[in-house]
Amino acid sequence: MKNLDLNIIHTSFFERSTEKVARDLIDKYLVTERSGKLCGGKVVETEAYLGQEDKASHAYVGITSRNKVMYGKPGCAYVYFIYGMYYCFNVVSEKEGVPGAVLIRAIEPEIGVEEMKIRRGKSKLRELAAGPAKLTQALKIDMSDNGTSLLSKSICFMDNGKKQRPFSCSSRIGISKSNHREYRFFVRNNKFVS
């Protein structure tokens, strides 16, 4: 592994508007530690999901047992099960009581690459974490992480202090209910974007 000077990102970063958090998470590190194995890389693609004004958000219908984490403390994980077989990972944004979360759609594999290859059953770097459900498989994130704080060593975002690469925005992927705003952010010309 290369020399990395990484610092855990704290709650105040997440206690802001969902759009800003989504934008600023680009190029931050997402790292998990599972059974002593460290895996992660730079975030290269995110999407913002807001509250009841956002038709595509789980919070559009109001608080339910599934989405209640979105209304909780910023900087916690919101994980949900989808299509009967996949998990998607979000970080909760906004101050407590206000729903919002940022879906992490892709990371650029950098730490623990060999372990992620085993978990994914794939050898190409491009196939390890270019997609929200691929990323949870590579980082071993599942429902047991739902609601947990992302300030711990076992799962967290980290900053290496370097400047963000240029990124673009677009409409979100895979949603049927449209929203005018462009809430997807991704590093420009990066092959690890989904």
Added chain:
DNA sequence: TTTCCGATTGGCT
């Protein structure tokens, strides 16, 4: 309790 369908993926045409 029944029905509809989803913030996806991988395999096949």
Added chain:
DNA sequence: GCCAATCGGAAAC
């Protein structure tokens, strides 16, 4: 490009 896999959440009945 198309579509099945697979199951829980949410709303309808």
